[in-house]
Amino acid sequence: MLPLAACSIVAVAVILERMYFFRHSGAANLAETLLAMITGNQREEAADRAKGSPLPLIRILAAGMAHPYQPAKAMEAVVVNELAAMRRGLPILDTIVTLSPLLGLLGTIIGMIDSFQVMALSGMGQPRAVTGGIAEALIATATGITVAVIALIPYNYFLARIERETEIIEHYATRLELALNPAAEQQR
Known part of the structure; x- marks a missing residue:
């Protein structure tokens, strides 16, 4: 359960940071201006x-x-860095989405092993001890799946x-190239 708790804390931290980042990334009005x-x-x-x-x-x-004669190349160089900044933290969320259910299953297996050891030592005379251990073991699986679901929704969002921002960037970059083209021709 401790690794699952760590996964959930990291997932929440990444989700909050990315929400803050994307909340401050819209700039279509300024681009139009x-x-x-x-x-x-x-x-x-x-x-x-x-x-x-x-x-x-x-x-x-x-x-x-800043580079009116080759704006496409100049913008491409900056786009690489900006897209990397947009994707920051997403591999962590992807890993948590994949890892959490597996950690939950591992916890369940360990709990089941413990329950069967109790059964082996005490025999079938204490079914409550065995079923209580099994129920406790299944909590790990439920927790792992819950952490994965909670991280999956923001990850896909x-x-x-990022895909939408990339399309906006391509749109305005193309418009800038077209707007700069007459300016480059006039300066030659």
């Missing part, structure tokens, strides 16, 4: 406004604005959220 500024020939103002932003999408667009 930056694209409007670039289209309106206010590229330097847009770059200044994007500079130092904590939002992943804006950091990616800022990299593209975070995967879907």
Whole structure:
């Protein structure tokens, strides 16, 4: 039960941290403003406004604005780091989802072995001792499955959220490339 308690504590910590991270990651309104500024020939103002932003999408667009002749390559380099930051902690949740039921089953097996040892020592004369041990052993399986289910739902939500954020990043990165293309042509 102690490993399951540790798994549940770690899962809750990762879930809360990821919820905080994704709560502060939306930046579509600012991205629209930056694209409007670039289209309106206010590229330097847009770059200044994007500079130092904590939002992943804006950091990616800022990299593209900083390199108007090759914005795609510049944004790709930043996207790798931003996606890694979005995925941080998810392998831990995935491991907990897989490991918890197995730990629960292990606890049940150990409990069953103990129950059968009690039966071997005392004989069939004490059925309550045996059934009480079996019931106690099954608590480990139930706990393991509960921890896995509780971690699985946020894990799948975070995967879907990363997929949605990736689509948003691709959308705005493509729009930025199109907006910068005339600017690059004018500067040649």
